[in-house]
Amino acid sequence: MAAGDASSEPLNELLQRWQRGDRAAFDEAVPVVYEELRRLARVLLRNERAGHTLGCTALVHEAYLRLCGASGAAGESLQARAHFFGAAARAMRRVLVDHARARKAVKRGEGHTMLELDQVAIGVDPNLDVLALDLALDELNTLDPERARIVELRFFAGLSLEEAAALLDCSEATLKRDWAFARAWLYRRITGEPEK
Amino acid sequence: MEAQSWEQVRQAFGLALSRAGADREAYVEALPGGIRREVRSLLAADEAAGDFLEPPSSTLPRGARIGRYEVLELVGRGGMGEVYRAVRLDGSGQQVALKILSPVFRSQEMERYFRRERQVLAQLAHPNIVRLLDSGEHSGRQYFVMEWVEGSGLIEWARSAERNSQLVLFEQVCRAVQSAHQSLVVHRDLKPSNILVTADGDPKLLDFGIARLLEFPGGDADSARTNVPAMSLPYASPEQARGLAAGIPSDLYSLGLILYEILAGRVAQPVSGLPLDEAIRKIAVDDPPPVANLPADLAAILRKSIAKEPEKRYASALDLAEDLRRYREGYPVHAQPPGFWYRARKLAARNRLALAVAVVGILATLAALTGFVYQYQRAREEKALAQRRFEAARKMAQALLFDAPNQLAGVPGTIGTRRWMAEQALGYLERMASDVQQDRGMALAVARGYRQVAYMQYNVNSPNLNDPPGALASLEKAEEVLRRAGGASPEFLEEWAENLLARPYVQMNRAADALANEQRLSDVAARLPRIPEELQERIWHLHAVNESRAPEERIALWNRLIDYHEARLAPDAKNPARLRNLAIMRKNLAGVFFSQKRMAEAVEQSRSALALDLARIEMQPGDSSAWMDVSFDYGLLGQQLAESGKREGIDYLRKAVAIRRDLVAKDPQDRRAPERLAWMLGELGRQLLRWDRRGEARNLVREAMDLRRGLNAPGFSQNSMFDLHRLLARIAERDGDRAAACREWRLSAEALPASLAPALSQALRIEEIRRKAEDCKSN
Numbered sequence: 001m002a003a004g005d006a007s008s009e010p011l012n013e014l015l016q017r018w019q020r021g022d023r024a025a026f027d028e029a030v031p032v033v034y035e036e037l038r039r040l041a042r043v044l045l046r047n048e049r050a051g052h053t054l055g056c057t058a059l060v061h062e063a064y065l066r067l068c069g070a071s072g073a074a075g076e077s078l079q080a081r082a083h084f085f086g087a088a089a090r091a092m093r094r095v096l097v098d099h100a101r102a103r104k105a106v107k108r109g110e111g112h113t114m115l116e117l118d119q120v121a122i123g124v125d126p127n128l129d130v131l132a133l134d135l136a137l138d139e140l141n142t143l144d145p146e147r148a149r150i151v152e153l154r155f156f157a158g159l160s161l162e163e164a165a166a167l168l169d170c171s172e173a174t175l176k177r178d179w180a181f182a183r184a185w186l187y188r189r190i191t192g193e194p195e196k
Numbered sequence: 197m198e199a200q201s202w203e204q205v206r207q208a209f210g211l212a213l214s215r216a217g218a219d220r221e222a223y224v225e226a227l228p229g230g231i232r233r234e235v236r237s238l239l240a241a242d243e244a245a246g247d248f249l250e251p252p253s254s255t256l257p258r259g260a261r262i263g264r265y266e267v268l269e270l271v272g273r274g275g276m277g278e279v280y281r282a283v284r285l286d287g288s289g290q291q292v293a294l295k296i297l298s299p300v301f302r303s304q305e306m307e308r309y310f311r312r313e314r315q316v317l318a319q320l321a322h323p324n325i326v327r328l329l330d331s332g333e334h335s336g337r338q339y340f341v342m343e344w345v346e347g348s349g350l351i352e353w354a355r356s357a358e359r360n361s362q363l364v365l366f367e368q369v370c371r372a373v374q375s376a377h378q379s380l381v382v383h384r385d386l387k388p389s390n391i392l393v394t395a396d397g398d399p400k401l402l403d404f405g406i407a408r409l410l411e412f413p414g415g416d417a418d419s420a421r422t423n424v425p426a427m428s429l430p431y432a433s434p435e436q437a438r439g440l441a442a443g444i445p446s447d448l449y450s451l452g453l454i455l456y457e458i459l460a461g462r463v464a465q466p467v468s469g470l471p472l473d474e475a476i477r478k479i480a481v482d483d484p485p486p487v488a489n490l491p492a493d494l495a496a497i498l499r500k501s502i503a504k505e506p507e508k509r510y511a512s513a514l515d516l517a518e519d520l521r522r523y524r525e526g527y528p529v530h531a532q533p534p535g536f537w538y539r540a541r542k543l544a545a546r547n548r549l550a551l552a553v554a555v556v557g558i559l560a561t562l563a564a565l566t567g568f569v570y571q572y573q574r575a576r577e578e579k580a581l582a583q584r585r586f587e588a589a590r591k592m593a594q595a596l597l598f599d600a601p602n603q604l605a606g607v608p609g610t611i612g613t614r615r616w617m618a619e620q621a622l623g624y625l626e627r628m629a630s631d632v633q634q635d636r637g638m639a640l641a642v643a644r645g646y647r648q649v650a651y652m653q654y655n656v657n658s659p660n661l662n663d664p665p666g667a668l669a670s671l672e673k674a675e676e677v678l679r680r681a682g683g684a685s686p687e688f689l690e691e692w693a694e695n696l697l698a699r700p701y702v703q704m705n706r707a708a709d710a711l712a713n714e715q716r717l718s719d720v721a722a723r724l725p726r727i728p729e730e731l732q733e734r735i736w737h738l739h740a741v742n743e744s745r746a747p748e749e750r751i752a753l754w755n756r757l758i759d760y761h762e763a764r765l766a767p768d769a770k771n772p773a774r775l776r777n778l779a780i781m782r783k784n785l786a787g788v789f790f791s792q793k794r795m796a797e798a799v800e801q802s803r804s805a806l807a808l809d810l811a812r813i814e815m816q817p818g819d820s821s822a823w824m825d826v827s828f829d830y831g832l833l834g835q836q837l838a839e840s841g842k843r844e845g846i847d848y849l850r851k852a853v854a855i856r857r858d859l860v861a862k863d864p865q866d867r868r869a870p871e872r873l874a875w876m877l878g879e880l881g882r883q884l885l886r887w888d889r890r891g892e893a894r895n896l897v898r899e900a901m902d903l904r905r906g907l908n909a910p911g912f913s914q915n916s917m918f919d920l921h922r923l924l925a926r927i928a929e930r931d932g933d934r935a936a937a938c939r940e941w942r943l944s945a946e947a948l949p950a951s952l953a954p955a956l957s958q959a960l961r962i963e964e965i966r967r968k969a970e971d972c973k974s975n
Binding site: 159 | 206273
C-alpha cells in the first residue's frame with residue numbers, strides 16, 4: 001500500500017533514533033502515527049459495515065502493520081515494539097482528545113469539524129469524559145510516569161495484560177496489580193472523590 | 197502525597213488486592229493510619245470502577261470473519277496470540293479452534309515459531325493430539341485452525357476419576373507424546389492446561405507452540421534453548437530451567453510432574469510467584485515431597501520419571517507408559533530394583549492366567565541361560581561381564597522355575613505342568629552343576645535350586661508331585677554340589693544343614709539313612725562359628741523324629757522341644773501357627789508313647805493336641821486347614837483308644853470321617869481332601885474289624901478305594917491301594933471267603949510299588965502281603 005510504504009521509512013528511522021537515546025525522536029514519531037491512525041480510521045469506518053465498532057486495538061494494530069511493516073527494523077526487537085506501541089498509544093490518546101475537544105467546540109457553535117473519529121465508532125464508552133481522563137492522566141504522569149504509561153498502553157493502544165507485560169518486560173502479576181492501582185486512582189480522580 | 201508514601205500506598209494496595217475477604221481486611225487494618233485510609237479509598241474506587249478503562253478482552257470481536265471462519269468467542273490467550281472458538285462458514289456448522297498470532301509480538305522470529313507450530317501439528321497424526329485443519333493469514337496476522345476439543349482440564353478430570361482410569365488415561369498421554377517424539381518433535385511445554393479430556397474420556401494434547409523439530413539439530417540449536425518464548429516454569433525440567441537444551445528427557449520430566457499432580461492432587465513444583473533465581477534453584481535441586489499413601493511400585497515409577505538427572509529417567513514416554521501398565525496389571529515394574537522376592541511377590545499376586553505366562557517365560561529363560569553358560573565357558577576373558585549377565589538371568593530363572601510351580605501347586609489340573617516344570621528345573625540345574633564347580637556362590641545357588649525342586653517333588657505341608665524318591669535324589673545332588681565346592685561360609689553351611697534337615701520328610705524313615713543324616717548334620721553344624729537357636733531346635737527335631745533312636749531318648753527330646761515351644765508361645769498365646777506347631781509336637785510325642793504301648797500317656801498327649809487345635813477353630817472357624825488338623829487329632833485319638841480296646845475310639849474316628857467328608861464337599865477343588873478322607877475311611881474300617889463290624893468296614897474300605905482310584909496319586913500313604921486291598925482280604929478271611937481273600941491278597945501284592953524303601957511298620961505289612969499272595973498262588 002503506497003501510503004503505508006511512504007510513511008514507514010521515516011517512522012522506522014525515528015524509532016531507531018529514539019532507541020539510540022534521542023528523546024526528541026519520540027515526540028516526532030507520535031504525529032506520524034497520529035496521521036496514520038486518523039487516515040486508517042476514516043478508511044476502515046467507510047469500509048466496515050454499519051454499527052460495527054473498530055476499537056482502539058484494531059486501529060493501533062493496523063497502524064503498526066502499515067507503519068512498521070512485516071519486516072521493518074522496529075518489528076524485530078521487543079524494545080522497538082514497546083517504543084512503537086508507546087508512540088501509538090500517545091497518538092491514539094491525542095486522536096481521542098482532539099475529537100472530544102472538537103465535539104465540545106461544535107456544541108458551543110465554534111466549529112464544524114468532520115467527526116470522523118466518533119468515540120462510539122472506535123469502541124470507547126461514549127459516556128467517558130476523555131478530556132477529564134486526559135487531565136487526570138497528566139497528573140498521574142507527574143506522580144508516577146510508569147503507571148501512567150501502563151494506562152496508555154492498555155487503554156489507548158488496547159493491549160492485553162499479557163501483551164503489555166511482555167512489552168514492559170515485567171511479570172503479568174505485577175502488571176495486573178499496577179494496572180488496578182492506576183485505574184482505581186484515575187477513577188477516584190475523575191469521579192471527584194477528594195484525595196484525602 | 198509524598199513520593200515515598202505514594203510508593204508505600206502502591207505496594208500496600210497491590211498486596212491488599214492479592215488477598216481476599218477477612219484476610220484482606222486484616223492486612224489493611226494493620227497498615228499505618230495514613231496509608232491505611234488511602235488504600236481503603238483506592239480499594240473502594242477499584243470496586244466501584246467496574247470496567248472503567250478496560251480495553252476489550254480480545255482483538256477480534258464476535259462475528260469477525262477470518263478466512264472461512266467466523267469468530268464466536270475468545271477462549272484463551274497465550275504468549276503468542278489468542279485462541280478463539282469459531283465456526284466454519286460453509287454451512288456445516290463445524291466448530292473449530294482458531295489460533296491467531298498477536299500483532300504485538302509480530303516479528304520474523306515469532307512468525308517462525310508460529311509457522312513451526314503449524315508445521316509440527318501438520319506432521320502429527322495421532323488420535324490424542326489435536327488435529328490441524330487449516331491455516332492462513334488475516335490482516336497480516338498468521339492464524340491456524342485446529343479441531344475444536346470440548347472437554348475438561350486434565351487435573352479437574354483426574355479429581356473425580358479412579359486411580360486405575362487416571363493411569364490408563366495418562367498412559368494414553370504418554371503414547372501421544374511418544375508419537376510426537378517418533379516424529380522428531382519435542383513438545384517442551386507439557387502441562388496439565390495443555391491436555392484436555394473429552395467427554396468420551398480421551399485425552400487431547402494441545403499447544404505445540406514452542407515445540408522443536410529435532411530433525412534440524414543444526415539450524416535449530418538456538419531455539420532449543422527455551423528462553424524465548426518461555427515455557428511454564430512449574431512444569432519445566434531442571435535442564436530447561438537452567439536454560440540448557442530441552443530434549444526428549446525434558447518432556448519426560450514434564451510428564452512425570454503431570455503424573456505427580458494427578459496422583460497427589462497438587463502441583464509438584466510450586467514455583468510460580470517465586471523470584472526467578474529461587475524458582476530455578478528449586479526446580480534444579482528440590483525433589484517434590486513424596487505423595488502420601490502411594491503403593492511402593494507407583495512411587496518408584498513416579499520417582500524415576502521426575503529424576504533430576506535426565507539419564508536416570510525413563511528412556512522414552514513409551515517406557516513410562518509401559519511401566520504404568522505393568523503396575524496396573526500387577527507385574528514387576530522396571531522402576532523397582534529387580535530382586536528375587538520382589539518378583540516372587542508380584543508373581544504370587546497375579547492371577548492364574550499370568551502363571552501360564554510364566555511357564556512360557558521359563559522356556560525363554562532356559563534358552564537364554566543355556567546361551568549364557570556357553571558364553572561363560574567360551575569367553576573367559578569376558579568373565580566378569582558374563583558373570584553379571586549370568587547372575588541376572590539366574591535370578592530371573594529362580595523366580596520362574598522355583599516360585600511359579602509353588603504358585604501353581606494350589607491350582608487344580610496343573611500337575612502335568614508342574615511335573616514338566618520340575619523336569620525343566622532339574623535339567624537346568626544339572627547343566628549348572630557341571631559348569632560351576634569352581635564357583636562357590638554359584639554352587640550355593642544351584643544347591644538351593646535343587647532343594648526347591650525337592651520341595652516341589654515332595655513335602656508334608658503343601659501340594660506336591662508326591663515323588664519322595666525324586667525329592668531325595670534332588671537333595672542328594674544338592675549335597676554333592678555343596679561337597680565338591682567345599683565352601684565354609686555360614687551361608688554355605690546353613691544351606692547344607694537345611695538340605696540335611698529336609699531329609700526325614702523324603703527318606704521314609706530309613707533308619708540307617710537317618711543316622712547317617714544326623715551324623716553329617718552334626719559335622720556341618722560343628723563347622724559353624726555359632727549355631728543359631730532356630731537351627732539347634734530343628735536339629736533336636738530331626739533327632740526326635742528318628743524312629744531308630746531309643747524311645748526314652750526321643751521322649752526326652754520331644755519334651756524338650758515342647759517346653760521350648762511352650763515358652764515361645766507364652767507371650768503369643770493366640771498365634772494359630774504356634775498353636776499348630778505345638779500340637780504337632782504333642783502328636784509326635786503321643787506317637788512315641790503309642791509305639792511303646794504307653795497308651796494312657798499317648799491318649800493324654802493326643803487330647804492336649806486336640807485341645808490346641810480346637811482353640812484354633814474357635815479363633816478361625818472358617819479355616820479348613822485347622823479343621824483338617826482337628827480331624828487328624830480325632831483320628832489319632834480314636835486310633836489310640838481303639839487299639840487299647842476302648843470302643844469310644846470308634847466314635848472319635850467317626851467324627852474324623854465326618855469332618856473330612858465335610859471338607860471334601862466344601863471345596864471340591866482341594867485335591868488333598870479326598871486323599872485324606874480315604875485314609876480316615878480305611879482307618880475307621882480297620883478299627884471296626886476289631887469289633888467285627890465287617891459289613892460296614894467293607895463298605896468304608898471300598899469307598900476309600902474309589903476315592904484313591906480317582907486321585908491317581910502314586911506313593912506312600914499309609915493306606916495306599918495295597919493296604920486297602922489287604923484290609924479287604926482280611927475281611928474276606930473273616931467271612932471265610934477264601935477265593936475273595938486270595939483275589940484281594942494278589943491285588944494287594946500287585947499294587948505294591950516297584951521300588952520300596954519302607955519304614956519298619958510298613959515292612960512288616962508288606963512282608964505279610966507278599967507271603968499271603970504267595971500262599972494263594974500255591975493253592
